[in-house]
Amino acid sequence: MVERIELIERHIKIFSVHKIRCIFGDREFISGLWSAFLSDKGIHFVMRIKVNFQITDAGGISVSAKTLFIENDLPIGSGEVESAHRYVIQDRLKIAGAWWKENNAGYMSALKTLRADDNWEDCWDSEFLKAA
Helix, strand or coil, X not given: CHHHHHHHHHHHHHHCHHHCCCEEECHHHCCHHHHHHHHHHCCXXXXXXXXXXXXXXXXCCXXXXXXXXXXXXXXXXXXXXXXXXXXXXXXXXXXXXXXXXHHHHHHHHHHHHHHHCCCHHHHHHCHHHHHC
């Protein structure tokens, strides 16, 4: 978890916290320290959990996630959202006539994401790259 915090701190140093719209994570990313860090930074986050996952509410009472969400009229994720990973990366990497070595696919995806999110210029203007 320390690595995640260091990664986000590094991103904030280069691009600023305002460039982070939201962080998505799976069950293994759930922890009080991680969610407190994100909340303290003002970073919105969405974590995938099982509906029977136990959450301690503001009153210190442990309830299932489903119960808490329903009582507070909060949305419960759908299969469509959870399966987004199947097409988002493909849309970013599948280009007619292009091919990527497995070792380079992550770098290409990151670069295409920067461009798609209108962060391209911020990346090249960052102090991190100027120092490189």
